[in-house]
Amino acid sequence: MQRPIAATLLAWSLALAGCGDGGGAGDGRDTTAGAALDTASSVGDTGSAAGAGNQSSAAMRDARGRDLGTLTLAPDGEGIKVSGRLVGLPPGEHGIHLHAAGRCEPPKFESAGDHWNPTNRQHGTGSPKGPHLGDLPNLEVARDSSVTVEETTPGGALSGAAALLDADGAAVVVHASPDDYKSQPSGGSGDRVACGVVTGS
Structure with missing residues (x-):
């Protein structure tokens, strides 16, 4: 057992x-x-x-306060990508720049200050000492007054050293005429016809 x-x-x-x-x-x-x-x-x-925390926007308005659309600003590895769709601008070619102050007081939008230029360069890719970091390629507005914006700054960032969004903010400004990429201080692009304060980050 x-x-x-x-x-x-x-x-x-x-x-x-x-x-x-x-x-x-x-x-x-x-x-x-x-x-x-x-x-x-x-x-x-x-x-x-x-x-x-790496994306901002600018609600664009013309001198009469009409809403033209919103542009988005985001880093893309080369600089700051500005994208979106605007409706209501005069057809034709227009200069567009990032400006150094976050204020858009109509009708002239001079409160937006000068171009964003933390590196103290000359204006325009056609200048030997250019461009400003706030310089962007011209917009081509269609006959129906619309334009799709897909532009990138030649460097810079939304935050950090030499940031676009510093203590006094920033703005996106569209001009009445095309930028010739070399005349000082703004490429002969004429009056400011639209402006949007850059917000969020």
């Missing part, structure tokens, strides 16, 4: 040992899954952090 009992006890011991090994393997699988979840969470958090 002792041998069958001993055999039974041995079998139970082996079974329990097998369960313990299985649990270890299960723990291994759980650890791997947990690591994958941790990695996914980490990637998600990084994306969220990178996307937070």
Whole structure:
């Protein structure tokens, strides 16, 4: 009788040992899954952090206060990308620039100050000592008074050193005439016909 009992006890011991090994393997699988979840969470958090606080906008209005649309400003690796759609500008070519003060007092919008120029360069890509960081390519407004804006500044950032959004803010200004990219101080682009204060960051 002792041998069958001993055999039974041995079998139970082996079974329990097998369960313990299985649990270890299960723990291994759980650890791997947990690591994958941790990695996914980490990637998600990084994306969220990178996307937070790095976009601004400017609600554009003409001299009579009419809403023309909103432009978005965001870093793109080369400078600041300015994008959006405007409706209500006169058809034709217009200069557009980032200005150094966050004020848009109609009708002349002179309160927006000079072009954003933290590097103290000359105006225009055609100038040997240019351009301003606030210089952008001209807009080509269609006959229906609409234009899609997709422009990037030649450097600069929304925040940090030499930032666009400093203590007195910034504005986007559209001019009556095209920018010739070389005349000082604003490329001969004429009167300021639209303005939007840059907000948010």
